[in-house]
Amino acid sequence: MDELIMMAHGSGGKKMHELIRNLFVKYFRNPFLESGGDAAVVPPEPGHIAFTTDSYVVDPLFFPGGDIGKLAVSGTINDLAVSGAAPRYISAGFIIEEGFPVKDLESVVRSMAGTAKQAGVQIVAGDTKVVNKGKCDRLFVNTSGVGIISEKHTHIATADHVKAGDQVIISGYVGDHGMAVLSQREGFPVKTGLKSDCTPLNDLIGKVLERFDHVHFMRDPTRGGVATALCELAEGRQFGVLIKEPAIPVREEVMGLSEMFGFDPLYVPCEGRVLIVADQSVSQGILHTLHGHPDGENAAVIGEITTGNWGKVVLETIAGGRRIIHMLTGEQLPRIC
Amino acid sequence: MKYISEYRDRQVIDRLAGQIASFRDTKAVFMEVCGTHTMSIHRFDIPSLLPAGLRLLSGPGCPVCVTPVGYMDHAIALARQGKHIIATFGDLVRVPGSTSTLEKARAEGADVRTVYSITEALELARTHPGRKVIFLAIGFETTAPATAAGVLQAQKEQLRNFCILSAHKVMPPALEMLASEGVKIDGYLCPGHVSVITGEEIYRFIPRKYGVGCVIAGFEPADILLAILLLLKQVTDGKPRVENAYKRAVRKEGNPKAREMMESVFRPVDTEWRGLGMVKKSGLVLREEFASMDAAGQIRVMVEPPVEPQGCICGQILKGIAAPSDCPLFGKMCHPGNPVGACMVSSEGTCQNAFKFQSDG
Numbered sequence: 141m142d143e144l145i146m147m148a149h150g151s152g153g154k155k156m157h158e159l160i161r162n163l164f165v166k167y168f169r170n171p172f173l174e175s176g177g178d179a180a181v182v183p184p185e186p187g188h189i190a191f192t193t194d195s196y197v198v199d200p201l202f203f204p205g206g207d208i209g210k211l212a213v214s215g216t217i218n219d220l221a222v223s224g225a226a227p228r229y230i231s232a233g234f235i236i237e238e239g240f241p242v243k244d245l246e247s248v249v250r251s252m253a254g255t256a257k258q259a260g261v262q263i264v265a266g267d268t269k270v271v272n273k274g275k276c277d278r279l280f281v282n283t284s285g286v287g288i289i290s291e292k293h294t295h296i297a298t299a300d301h302v303k304a305g306d307q308v309i310i311s312g313y314v315g316d317h318g319m320a321v322l323s324q325r326e327g328f329p330v331k332t333g334l335k336s337d338c339t340p341l342n343d344l345i346g347k348v349l350e351r352f353d354h355v356h357f358m359r360d361p362t363r364g365g366v367a368t369a370l371c372e373l374a375e376g377r378q379f380g381v382l383i384k385e386p387a388i389p390v391r392e393e394v395m396g397l398s399e400m401f402g403f404d405p406l407y408v409p410c411e412g413r414v415l416i417v418a419d420q421s422v423s424q425g426i427l428h429t430l431h432g433h434p435d436g437e438n439a440a441v442i443g444e445i446t447t448g449n450w451g452k453v454v455l456e457t458i459a460g461g462r463r464i465i466h467m468l469t470g471e472q473l474p475r476i477c
Numbered sequence: 478m479k480y481i482s483e484y485r486d487r488q489v490i491d492r493l494a495g496q497i498a499s500f501r502d503t504k505a506v507f508m509e510v511c512g513t514h515t516m517s518i519h520r521f522d523i524p525s526l527l528p529a530g531l532r533l534l535s536g537p538g539c540p541v542c543v544t545p546v547g548y549m550d551h552a553i554a555l556a557r558q559g560k561h562i563i564a565t566f567g568d569l570v571r572v573p574g575s576t577s578t579l580e581k582a583r584a585e586g587a588d589v590r591t592v593y594s595i596t597e598a599l600e601l602a603r604t605h606p607g608r609k610v611i612f613l614a615i616g617f618e619t620t621a622p623a624t625a626a627g628v629l630q631a632q633k634e635q636l637r638n639f640c641i642l643s644a645h646k647v648m649p650p651a652l653e654m655l656a657s658e659g660v661k662i663d664g665y666l667c668p669g670h671v672s673v674i675t676g677e678e679i680y681r682f683i684p685r686k687y688g689v690g691c692v693i694a695g696f697e698p699a700d701i702l703l704a705i706l707l708l709l710k711q712v713t714d715g716k717p718r719v720e721n722a723y724k725r726a727v728r729k730e731g732n733p734k735a736r737e738m739m740e741s742v743f744r745p746v747d748t749e750w751r752g753l754g755m756v757k758k759s760g761l762v763l764r765e766e767f768a769s770m771d772a773a774g775q776i777r778v779m780v781e782p783p784v785e786p787q788g789c790i791c792g793q794i795l796k797g798i799a800a801p802s803d804c805p806l807f808g809k810m811c812h813p814g815n816p817v818g819a820c821m822v823s824s825e826g827t828c829q830n831a832f833k834f835q836s837d838g
Contacts, residue, residue, distance in 0.1 A: 327600070329593050386487070399481065401593070402824050404520075454837045458485045459698035460494070461522020462837035 145240040150270030163246060164232075164266050167253035172229070172264035180264035182229055185288050190225035190297075192216060193284040199475040201248065201279055203324045205316075205335030208281055209248035211411060211477060213255040213263075214340045215362065216285035221342040222358040222414055224296035224349065225287030230256060231265035233282035238273045248279065259340035261285070293349060299417075301356040304379055306445040307423035309416040311344065311430050312337060312438040314366055315394040315408035318476050323397065330400065332393050337412035344435045345414060348426055354419035355426070361415055362477055364468040366442075367406040369415055370453045371467040380449030383465075384456045387442045406455075407468050409476050417445065484697030493702035494526040500709045504530040506661055507708055508797055510652065511668030512539035512825025513696050519834035521698045527705070534797040535830075537651055538668060540616045540644075541568045541823035542795060543750045547783040548644045549574035552613055554778045555642065556587035561776075562605060563589045564598035565613040572822045575784040595627035602631070602639035611772045614641040619670040621645040621761055622735035625742035628767055642772040643762055645743065649679045650759035651750060656687040660797055664690040664708035666701070669723045674739075676731025680719045690717035693727050742767060751819060752795030791818035794827050801831040808832060 148155040165174060172180040196212040206214075213230060220227040232252060236245065256263050295301045320334040341360065349355060361369040366388070374381050390398075390405045398405050412435060418426055423441060430436030446454075453465040483489075509515060515535045518524065524533055537543045553574045556563045563579065570579045570591060583589040592598050598612040614624045624641060631639040648671050655662065667680055672693045680691040690711035694704030704722040711717050721727055739761070748760025763771045785792075788806050793799035801807045801820070811817035813829050820826035 327592075327597050329596070395481065402516075449837070452837075457521045457698075458487065459490050459521040459523065459526060460487065461525040463519070463522045464835040464837055466833055466835075 143242055145236050145238060145242060145245065145270055147238055147270050147272070150236070150268055156268065159268065163249050167249045168256070168263040168266070170262045170264060172262060173266070180229065182264065185228075187288040187290050188294055190220050190223050190287040190289050191284070192219040192223075193282065194219060195280060195282040196477060197277070197280050197475050198321060198477050199277065200321070200324050201244065203321045203336055205320055206338035206411070207248055207251050208279060209251035210255045211338050212281040212283045213252045213259070213261070214338050214411060215477065216283040217259050217261055217340040217342050218360045218411075218414070220285050220287035221340075221345045222360050223287070223289065224293030224358070225289040226346065227259065227261045227285055227287040227342050229262055229264045230283050230285045232263055233267040234269070235276055235280040236268065236270050237276045237278050238270055240278050245279065248281070255340060259342050292353070296355060296358055299357040299373055299377075302373070302377070302379065302417055302445055303356070304445050304447040305420050306356055306417050307420055307441050308370070308381065308383060308443040308445070309418065309423060309426060309430070309439060310366065310389065310442050311341070311414045311416070311436045312412070313389045313391050313394070314361070314410060314413065315390060315398070315405035317411040318365070318408035319394045319397050321476050330397065332397065334391070334393050337410055339412035339435055341412060341414050341435060344430065344433045347433060348416065348429055351429055352418065352422045352426055354422045355416060356419065357417040359415045360410070361413055362409045362411060365405070365407040365409055366415065367404070367453070367465045368468045371465060373417070374451050374453050376451055378450050380446040380451070381443060381453040382446045382449070382456065383443030383453065385458045387440055389438050389440050406465070411477060481697065484695065484699040486699065489699045490702060493699060493706060497526070497702060497706050497709065498528055500713065501528040501530065503709060503713055505663040505709065505712050506532045506534060507664045507666055507705060508534040508536045508655070508662045509666040509694075510536040510538035510648065511666075511670065512542070512823065513670065514666055514668065514694065514701065515539065515827055515830050516825055517696045517698070517701060519830040522834070522836050523698060523701055525836055526702070531705070531709070534662070535794075535827040536655060536797050537750060537753060537795045539820070539823050539825035539827070540620070540646070541572060542791065542819040542826045543646065543752065544572070544615055544644050544819065545749045545751045545783070546573070546575055546785060547749070547780070548642075549578070550783055551773070551778070551780045552642060553577050553579055553582050554780045555611055555772065555776060556582040556589055557585075558778060559587060561588070561609040561611050562601055563587065563611050563613065564592045564601055565589065566615070567591045568823050569613055569615065571816065572819050573786060573816065575781050595624055599627055599631060599636065599639060602636045606638060609638050609640060609776070612639070612641045613644070615644040617646055617648050617668070617671050618674040618739070621743065622674060622739045625738045628742050628763065628770055629738070631770060632767065637769070640770045640772040640775060641763070643743070645761035646748060646750065646759050647745070647761065650756050651753060652680070652683060654753055654756050655796065656683060656689055662689055662797070663712050664692065664717070666704050666708070667691050667693045669693060669695045669700075669726060672723065672727045672731065674732050674735045676727070677719050677721055677729050678731070684717035684719060688717050691719045693721045693723050695723040695726065752792035786817045789818035791820045791828070794820055801828040804828070
């Protein structure tokens with residue numbers, strides 16, 4: 141194969157077919173993709189269909205704990221999983237800058253295949269476009285995904301069952317992904333040992349849903365972090381959210397970097413964490429289940445749903461004061477996912 | 478975490494808050510003059526821990542906020558010339574000039590780069606020898622020594638394409654102006670970072686001349702509460718003086734080496750502060766021997782006449798005579814997503830903090 145991606149790789153001609161055969165089909169390998177049709181044709185299943193899409197422009201493409209490929213597959217799987225769906229099929233679209241090294245593309249594709257396999261999801265459709273040098277930054281990836289939701293879990297995405305007294309749980313440390321990516325940027329003055337938390341969560345979430353009814357809401361706190369995810373939950377609702385700062389798990393390194401550069405870990409994106417709102421009667425059981433899974437070892441109850449403060453998220457600070465948390469405004473960290 | 482968690486210890490905080498609560502009959506107004514204090518006070522909701530008679534005001538302590546609109550216009554005009562690289566701290570990018578921002582100039586094609594320190598700006602100059610790199614040098618005694626070190630380094634390396642546009646300021650003349658103009662303050666929470674460089678000496682004239690106490694404070698909740706407690710004691714004793722409640726970082730004599738470096742590179746001039754107007758000997762510009770690195774003197778550019786934003790009362794807020802909620806624009810036309818005045822742009826600004834960290838109390 142060529143060493144660098146050229147315009148011809150996106151032309152629809154021979155080079156493009158070579159790339160598809162030697163790279164995408166080789167790694168993604170499954171009968172739906174290999175049938176070579178314009179659309180993947182998959183068998184029907186009982187339940188509701190969940191469908192989602194997301195584009196990834198993370199910079200740098202490779203970072204400790206992951207890369208744009210792992211991120212793109214995990215991100216779409218997680219959007220399905222937190223909606224209560226079992227993820228099934230994913231499509232992958234690549235926008236590649238002319239001159240991008242083929243071996244880097246191969247690393248990304250290999251990582252996507254590995255992540256999909258780990259999560260039990262198949263990549264069944266794809267697309268490749270190449271743009272002139274300087275018209276995009278190396279590589280952008282889009283993934284869409286389809287999953288199946290059983291009837292009893294359709295309320296999770298809408299949050300309609302959330303009520304006062306429910307407990308708010310986070311499945312692990314907050315802010316690792318954002319800070320790990322940021323600290324890899326060219327020119328960033330501090331070196332850290334931080335790793336991104338980026339990972340598919342469908343196994344973890346599946347275990348929770350299998351064992352417990354009364355999970356009322358889930359969300360992966362990606363862009364805008366935990367603060368924004370909770371604000372979105374509370375907005376326009378007849379309940380409030382109270383979270384307690386000392387209960388929120390934040391790594392020392394993330395805290396230190398945040399202090400140094402003026403970030404608030406509550407707004408820093410995670411890519412392998414889930415916020416769960418569940419009935420008080422099952423919250424300890426869920427916590428126990430999370431603690432027994434490698435992706436949930438550091439899970440904690442961080443707050444609760446309140447009768448007062450409709451539509452608002454209130455933080456009880458470590459000093460004992462209480463302040464209102466707002467959605468992220470502007471960009472705290474550009475191109476982190 | 479060492480040096481953070483100890484000062485966020487709930488028991489220590491509760492004990493200090495308890496001692497402060499015993500001053501429930503004391504009426505006092507304390508002003509903090511450091512953006513990081515503003516942030517901490519709001520972020521931890523310190524006011525909710527204080528008795529009703531005690532008010533905390535934010536003074537002109539956020540360097541971005543006190544930077545006059547004319548400086549932004551100058552920086553934007555330089556950016557628009559197209560050929561230079563503007564190296565700036567992130568906060569300045571969205572500060573409105575009279576008719577534009579650096580962010581808009583960048584979207585129109587100007588080369589505006591965000592840096593964390595002057596070291597990165599120097600690196601830009603090394604790697605782009607054919608272009609001028611203009612570092613937007615702002616900040617108080619905390620950052621001025623770093624700029625001075627950068628300028629000396631550029632001189633040593635003969636980096637002829639490196640220059641700065643200085644808006645550096647020093648704090649004492651502004652404190653004096655506020656005290657002398659009769660803004661009613663019973664004590665200053667003095668800026669910890671600035672004091673690391675300046676030491677305690679620079680505040681002595683304030684209790685002596687104006688009878689207002691000064692306590693140098695750190696930035697964690699326990700630090701701030703301790704400083705408030707010391708100020709309250711000074712008020713009830715009737716003995717205003719300079720005290721240091723941030724001894725783990727601030728030495729009595731400060732950092733003489735940093736000051737020497739600063740003085741060798743900069744000279745004091747009268748300069749404009751947004752909100753305060755001209756403040757004598759409060760600005761820092763490059764000395765004659767570094768004139769070749771002074772963007773203001775070296776690069777000819779047409780700068781539009783400065784226009785303050787209509788209806789914005791940042792000026793009064795910076796002086797402590799108005800609160801963000803007094804501004805007709807606050808939270809309506811002016812919010813962090815669409816800042817009208819500098820106090821809403823900066824993460825250290827009084828308005829942004831009042832908006833972001835609204836108390837539930």
